[in-house]
């Protein structure tokens with residue numbers, strides 16, 4: 001049975017928007033009708049699909065409002081789409097504000113549309129600790145028909161922080177394997193001025209404080225004392241200025257390349273030897289999967305869902321949060337032992353195939369949708 005599925009996510013660059021969009025594309029390829037409802041065209045929706053529709057949420061900022069009412073405009077648009085398109089399922093990403101908007105929209109539409117909410121992290125790991133929002137998040141979770149989280153760690157943290165009267169199922173993230181695979185990008189090494197004997201360490205994030213990019217730079221400073229290497233910093237965000245200052249302070253200007261936001265990440269991963277993700281909060285870490293699919297071993301912190309994505313000692317290493325000495329030591333071990341590096345690289349690619357296959361994960365979501373509609 002084909003379904004009509006509404007999807008609401010943050011359309012901007014970020015793992016949750018990527019996963020929501022990729023899921024919509026896969027479901028459309030299986031014949032389901034997909035309706036994206038959001039404030040901007042999801043950025044990965046870069047191809048024409050006859051069965052994917054996009055409904056833009058317009059927020060008017062009348063002078064009587066101190067703040068433009070995005071949440072109400074979203075709820076109103078979702079309600080309109082539920083009714084007009086006769087949606088079976090509404091899959092929203094993030095409890096706040098999207099699940100709450102979905103619940104209001106369902107009441108407005110007066111239909112039996114089923115709401116599936118996926119938790120991605122920040123709504124729990126940051127907003128969940130705000131007492132003024134805790135009850136609202138609980139409401140969004142409990143009134144959804146099904147709730148998923150992107151790692152077991154996030155399920156546990158949601159129970160601990162929010163304690164909802166609701167089962168939360170883990171459905172891991174996935175990537176588009178057709179895009180993320182090892183490609184020949186040797187020409188880029190030359191273009192970036194990376195010497196033949198140099199190793200390449202990469203970090204990709206939105207440079208928020210929780211990503212601890214300074215720890216990446218501090219670890220790299222120690223790595224390059226032993227192993228000739230370049231660090232690629234990909235992305236942009238609030239911590240960019242302090243990170244640039246630290247790079248100069250540590251005398252690393254000639255060793256660090258600030259690449260800003262980039263599109264063809266698979267080409268950058270393909271020329272990299274190691275990815276560092278040293279976050280303070282990370283419910284999954286989608287960049288780990290992207291890098292691993294391109295054969296790049298990863299080193300991450302023992303935080304949130306990271307240990308569910310990296311198998312310590314097999315596809316990379318897990319280090320204590322904030323321990324840059326340990327990160328540097330493990331990185332040097334890996335970068336100076338080519339047999340071990342090769343084994344980790346192969347194990348990383350196999351893990352993505354065996355545990356995070358897009359088809360399998362899409363089927364897990366479909367099984368949830370079907371279960372709700374069969375009830």
Ligand code: GMT
Nearest residue numbers: 014015016120121281282283284285286
């Ligand atoms: O990490 C971010 O700052 C972006 C955020 C998002 O909304 O995309 O990422 C969250 O969702 C991703 C997709 O599920 C996860 O891979 C990230 O780990 C998660 N970020 C955090 O938990 C900090």
